Amino acid sequence: DAGVTQSPTHLIKTRGQQVTLRCSPISGHKSVSWYQQVLGQGPQFIFQYYEKEERGRGNFPDRFSARQFPNYSSELNVNALLLGDSALYLCASSSASGHYEQYFGPGTRLTVT
Amino acid sequence: GQNIDQPTEMTATEGAIVQINCTYQTSGFNGLFWYQQHAGEAPTFLSYNVLDGLEEKGRFSSFLSRSKGYSYLLLKELQMKDSASYLCAVRDQDQAGTALIFGKGTTLSVSS
Numbered sequence A: 001d002a003g004v005t006q007s008p009t010h011l012i013k014t015r016g017q018q019v020t021l022r023c024s025p026i027s028g029h030k031s032v033s034w035y036q037q038v039l040g041q042g043p044q045f046i047f048q049y050y051e052k053e054e055r056g057r058g059n060f061p062d063r064f065s066a067r068q069f070p071n072y073s074s075e076l077n078v079n080a081l082l083l084g085d086s087a088l089y090l091c092a093s094s095s096a097s098g099h100y101e102q103y104f105g106p107g108t109r110l111t112v113t
Numbered sequence B: 001g002q003n004i005d006q007p008t009e010m011t012a013t014e015g016a017i018v019q020i021n022c023t024y025q026t027s028g029f030n031g032l033f034w035y036q037q038h039a040g041e042a043p044t045f046l047s048y049n050v051l052d053g054l055e056e057k058g059r060f061s062s063f064l065s066r067s068k069g070y071s072y073l074l075l076k077e078l079q080m081k082d083s084a085s086y087l088c089a090v091r092d093q094d095q096a097g098t099a100l101i102f103g104k105g106t107t108l109s110v111s112s
Helices: none
Strands: A005-007 A010-013 A019-024 A031-037 A044-050 A053-057 A064-068 A074-078 A087-094 A108-112 B003-005 B009-013 B018-025 B032-037 B044-049 B053-057 B060-065 B070-075 B084-091 B100-102 B106-111
Touching: A005 A087, A010 A019, A019 A087, A019 A108, A031 A074, A031 B100, A044 A064, A044 A074, A044 B100, A074 A087, B003 B084, B009 B018, B018 B032, B018 B084, B018 B106, B032 B060, B032 B070, B044 B053, B044 B060, B044 B070, B070 B084
Parallel strands: A010 A108, B009 B106
Antiparallel strands: A005 A019, A019 A074, A031 A044, A031 A087, A044 A053, A064 A074, A087 A108, B003 B018, B018 B070, B032 B044, B032 B084, B053 B060, B060 B070, B084 B100, B084 B106
16 A cells, blocks of 8 residues: 655755645545654644644744645645745644544655755 | 653664653643654654553553653664654644644664
8 A cells, every 4th residue: 555645755946936745645544734844853743634624733834834635635835935944844644633643754855045 | 832852862782772761741632652763764653652551562662651741662672773763742632633743853873
């Protein structure tokens, strides 16, 4: 069975640009969460979606937005990129909201120059 | 506030036993997770504790004391491949259904 997939693997953007990151959860998983991991730190929670509805939002500015599609895949959008947005963006899926462990995808490495 | 503390770095030798501690202060609690993360890779799930006590899974064990806000991950018969970052994470019931609050991670270096 395929695990969580994310695209693209790597991305280089310029300050002020916009970026869209994509995630496909494990088949049968309806919950998707997004995390930002800066080098040397633990992942920081950005968003959680379950059944296409936002279930939680971390302490991130409104430049960050996300959505979940009917097939449970998800997109994370970041507008007006800043240098500080450079990080590994991780997507995780779980089988049900409020239960079980999260399975992480390989991540998208975003570099903002 | 939300706070999860774990040591920044630890070193050990092959075949030894190492214990990685984690203390947490969160507004809610709905389970504690340990993940392993090799450099440049995604975190992989190791263990889950929601009740007090010890959970054993092969060479890895995890302990939880909810009254003390304390957990540890015990790694036995260390191997070189165990060199990685170990992340302690708490599911905060108040924040979202499955959102995890992570510590900064403990980098474990295993030498021969």
